[in-house]
Amino acid sequence: MNVLILGSGGREHAFAWKLAQSALIDKLFVAPGNPGTAQIATNVAIHESDFTELEDFCEREQVEMIVVGPEAPLVAGIADYFDGKPVKIVGPESSGARLEGSKAYSKVFLERYGIPTAKYATFSMAEADKALAYLRAHPLPVVLKVDGLAAGKGVVVTSDFAEAEAFLNTVLVDAKFGTAGNKLVIEEFLDGIECSVFILTDGTDYQLLPMAKDYKRIGEGDKGPNTGGMGAVSPVPFTDRTFRHRVIEEVIAPTMKGIKAENMVYKGFLYFGLMNVNGTPYVLEFNCRMGDPETQAVLPRIQNDLLALFNALFDGSLKQHEVAIHPATCVTVVCAAEGYPGTYPKGRPITGIEDIEDAMVFQAGTGLDASGQLVTTGGRVLAVTAYGEGLPEAREKAVAAAQKIQFQGKQMRADIGTDLLRFA
Ligand code: AMP
Ligand code: GLY
Numbered sequence: 001m002n003v004l005i006l007g008s009g010g011r012e013h014a015f016a017w018k019l020a021q022s023a024l025i026d027k028l029f030v031a032p033g034n035p036g037t038a039q040i041a042t043n044v045a046i047h048e049s050d051f052t053e054l055e056d057f058c059e060r061e062q063v064e065m066i067v068v069g070p071e072a073p074l075v076a077g078i079a080d081y082f083d084g085k086p087v088k089i090v091g092p093e094s095s096g097a098r099l100e101g102s103k104a105y106s107k108v109f110l111e112r113y114g115i116p117t118a119k120y121a122t123f124s125m126a127e128a129d130k131a132l133a134y135l136r137a138h139p140l141p142v143v144l145k146v147d148g149l150a151a152g153k154g155v156v157v158t159s160d161f162a163e164a165e166a167f168l169n170t171v172l173v174d175a176k177f178g179t180a181g182n183k184l185v186i187e188e189f190l191d192g193i194e195c196s197v198f199i200l201t202d203g204t205d206y207q208l209l210p211m212a213k214d215y216k217r218i219g220e221g222d223k224g225p226n227t228g229g230m231g232a233v234s235p236v237p238f239t240d241r242t243f244r245h246r247v248i249e250e251v252i253a254p255t256m257k258g259i260k261a262e263n264m265v266y267k268g269f270l271y272f273g274l275m276n277v278n279g280t281p282y283v284l285e286f287n288c289r290m291g292d293p294e295t296q297a298v299l300p301r302i303q304n305d306l307l308a309l310f311n312a313l314f315d316g317s318l319k320q321h322e323v324a325i326h327p328a329t330c331v332t333v334v335c336a337a338e339g340y341p342g343t344y345p346k347g348r349p350i351t352g353i354e355d356i357e358d359a360m361v362f363q364a365g366t367g368l369d370a371s372g373q374l375v376t377t378g379g380r381v382l383a384v385t386a387y388g389e390g391l392p393e394a395r396e397k398a399v400a401a402a403q404k405i406q407f408q409g410k411q412m413r414a415d416i417g418t419d420l421l422r423f424a
Contacts, residue, residue, distance in 0.1 A: 002027040002062050003307065005041070006048050006078075007069025008034050010334070010364040010383040011292035015067055015306075016041045017362070018299045022307035029063065035374055036363025036382070048073045051081045058087045065090065065310065068268070071289050075101035075149060079265065088314050089267070092288050096203075096259065096266035099286035103145045103154075104183045106286050113258040115251055116282045118143065120187035128172040134186055135164055141189040146171050148180030152228055152341075157189065192277035194284070195236045196294050197247055200309060203259055203266040205319040206252065207309070210301045211239045212294040213420065218341060220415040227341045228380055231398075231416030232297040232332040237391065237423035238276065247274065247281045255286075267313040296362045296383045297330040328387040331394040333402040333416050337365065338409025340379035345409070348376045352404040359386040359401035376407055391417055391424040 001024050005015050013036040020028055020040045031054070033043035046053045048070065057063065066082070068074055068091035075097045079089040091097070099106050110117040123131035135142065144167050146154035154177065156167045171181040198209040212234040218224040239247075251272055259266050271287035271294075290298070299306070303324035312318040337344035347369065353361050362385065365378015384402040388394025395417045402412050 003065045004029040010362040011295040012069040013362040014296045024307045091268040093265040096264035097288040100288040104147045113254040118187040143187045145185040146181045147183035190275045192275040197272040202313045232294045233417045234297040297332040301326040329394040331398040332385045333398045336411045348407045350374045350407045352406045356401045
């Protein structure tokens with residue numbers, strides 16, 4: 001079977017790495033991909049939002065399945081576009097992608113199906129005064145979220161009223177977020193430990209995948225601005241049997257009920273961003289895709305043929321599969337460019353990948369210069385994943401390997417997973 005992966009990051013390199021091992025794969029394509037995916041698949045220069053171009057390509061190359069990495073094409077309706085056409089899309093139609101595409105809708109959904117979530121109120125641009133009055137009466141810290149997709153820049157968590165007020169004005173008065181900021185959610189701050197839970201679902205049945213924790217801040221000790229994610233750990237030591245049971249009963253089961261009741265067409269990944277507050281799993285957000293860099297720590301722990309699992313989404317056999325999970329721990333450490341998550345330089349030569357023996361490298365913001373030298377092209381440049389018998393070993397191996405990667409101004413967090421050692 002010929003398969004096309006959509007996207008160009010470390011998550012997509014990890015998908016390519018896993019799908020290349022499938023017994024069912026014939027040709028594997030990645031659009032647009034990166035130099036890492038080019039080593040194991042064929043990169044195709046098509047933009048992720050160019051659906052007609054993708055359709056032509058699939059027809060020409062007899063591609064039967066597109067695995068969608070990022071959220072934007074899903075929210076824009078790629079699965080709706082291919083509905084009734086001979087290409088299966090791993091990813092929900094826009095009705096399901098809305099769980100990620102609109103925070104206001106996701107809060108209504110969470111409330112409607114009785115899923116634990118932070119208390120909140122939603123305000124439109126016409127209600128900026130009401131929003132400010134609500135904010136004034138709200139205890140600190142407080143959380144503000146723009147409704148639509150904002151590339152990780154749409155959430156502010158703050159104890160500083162002036163900062164909250166400024167953000168409110170940026171969104172509702174200055175309209176700096178465009179239509180994504182037509183609405184603003186103001187919600188209660190939840191104090192706990194975050195973790196990421198993933199399922200693969202056909203809209204009726206689901207398979208629970210390994211859980212992970214991601215590290216969002218740029219600096220060690222979780223300091224500094226938010227990023228797309230600077231590292232990940234799987235499994236998460238505090239997600240014991242009791243917690244998992246509560247996640248299944250209180251979060252996943254009612255979500256599945258809601259997906260049915262709202263008539264969503266959902267065949268793909270669903271990612272629950274959770275806050276564990278004294279053992280209760282609260283949903284902070286839904287994502288309609290896998291996480292990045294969580295994928296780079298989760299996929300290496302799945303022993304199944306991933307393409308067989310994907311095929312099962314389309315023939316009703318998902319529940320007959322069993323996900324076989326590797327008992328090892330995986331730790332992923334991201335190497336990011338100087339200045340990230342702000343502006344960053346591009347074109348810096350990357351060396352040291354060939355010196356890494358005991359870990360995997362998933363490329364993200366990389367390119368080749370005119371001489372064929374691997375150079376930086378993005379904020380998150382690459383991710384290094386190591387297996388270990390437990391968290392301490394996986395951590396040490398991943399950090400040691402990431403330290404071998406060299407490029408000018410490299411940023412990495414050597415503390416990925418240290419906060420979890422007390423649970424391990
Ligand atoms: P979201 O995009 O909704 O996941 O928010 C981005 C990040 O903001 C999350 O990963 C959390 O670290 C933080 N966050 C979001 N909502 C809350 C909340 N209600 N309480 C505390 N932190 C939050
Ligand atoms: N690592 C967070 C995300 O993928 O949204």
